[in-house]
Amino acid sequence: MIQITIIKINEYGPWTLTLGCDREHELQMLQASLYKEVQKLFSDKNCLAFLNRSDEFFVVTNGLTLNDHIAIQKKLEELFELKLTMSIGFAQTPFDANLKAHEGKQSPVILNKEHNIFGFVNGKADQKVTIMHFDVDDLSSSRKIKSPYEISSTMFRLYSSMLEFFLEKKSLAFFMGGDNFMVVSNDNAKEYAQKFIQRAKADLNLLLNCGIGIGKTSREAAKLATKSLDKIREIRDSGKEKPEILETSCF
Ligand SMILES: Nc1nc2c(ncn2[C@@H]2O[C@H](COP(=O)(O)OP(=O)(O)OP(=O)(O)O)[C@@H](O)[C@H]2O)c(=O)[nH]1
Numbered sequence: 001m002i003q004i005t006i007i008k009i010n011e012y013g014p015w016t017l018t019l020g021c022d023r024e025h026e027l028q029m030l031q032a033s034l035y036k037e038v039q040k041l042f043s044d045k046n047c048l049a050f051l052n053r054s055d056e057f058f059v060v061t062n063g064l065t066l067n068d069h070i071a072i073q074k075k076l077e078e079l080f081e082l083k084l085t086m087s088i089g090f091a092q093t094p095f096d097a098n099l100k101a102h103e104g105k106q107s108p109v110i111l112n113k114e115h116n117i118f119g120f121v122n123g124k125a126d127q128k129v130t131i132m133h134f135d136v137d138d139l140s141s142s143r144k145i146k147s148p149y150e151i152s153s154t155m156f157r158l159y160s161s162m163l164e165f166f167l168e169k170k171s172l173a174f175f176m177g178g179d180n181f182m183v184v185s186n187d188n189a190k191e192y193a194q195k196f197i198q199r200a201k202a203d204l205n206l207l208l209n210c211g212i213g214i215g216k217t218s219r220e221a222a223k224l225a226t227k228s229l230d231k232i233r234e235i236r237d238s239g240k241e242k243p244e245i246l247e248t249s250c251f
């Protein structure tokens with residue numbers, strides 16, 4: 001069971017217009033500081049936030065209750081002039097949890113009116129999160145023959161392909177920066193990772209490594225995924241034949 005909280009800035013579009021047209025730098029600074037606070041407050045509660053579209057964040061909130069969400073909303077309300085909406089959903093797959101959160105906001109199913117929280121909370125029940133950490137093997141070599149902008153173009157093509165592939169598996173993929181991607185995964189992570197690695201090789205000529213982590217919270221799952229990925233590098237750098245996928249579980 002995966003619980004997802006979608007955080008969105010209320011009435012952001014109309015508010016941006018009030019800044020006049022010399023606003024882009026202000027908006028970028030605001031979005032960056034908002035992301036920093038959201039990541040900080042949720043990671044303090046063992047969750048990981050994903051930057052979705054800068055004005056919207058996805059947080060995997062397994063283990064968090066409604067009261068935990070209210071406490072975080074209160075802190076964000078103290079820090080920012082703009083108000084945020086939280087929509088919470090839980091389901092067997094990450095994509096369906098996103099649908100439930102969306103449905104909770106649309107209906108609406110109000111969980112806390114004062115602090116703009118909607119949806120359905122699973123809280124501490126049934127905690128298991130699977131995260132994949134994908135990374136391009138030896139991107140540094142490509143950087144010697146391709147310019148930074150061309151590398152970015154390749155990374156976004158990879159992201160687009162990953163997003164489409166994992167959406168079909170009801171999993172959610174996010175770009176983390178550099179050549180790093182994380183997928184909040186459905187079950188069968190290993191099998192899907194293998195298939196995607198083959199696709200990236202065939203379609204984009206990119207070699208990927210994938211660390212998989214299974215934990216009780218998203219922060220723990222991400223930690224174990226990165227640990228698995230670092231282990232793949234360690235095996236490779238010791239001169240042995242490396243696996244493309246490695247899984248570490250806390251269970
Ligand atoms: N978000 C995130 N970015 C990282 C992480 N590790 C490295 N990076 C970024 O990824 C870029 C590429 O680094 P690497 O992937 O280590 O370089 P590489 O040549 O591909 O080396 P290998 O992945 O070991 O084959 C770095 O410049 C960082 O921007 C990580 O754990 N998370």
Ligand SMILES: [Mg+2]
Nearest residue numbers: 135136138139
């Ligand atoms: Mg790499």
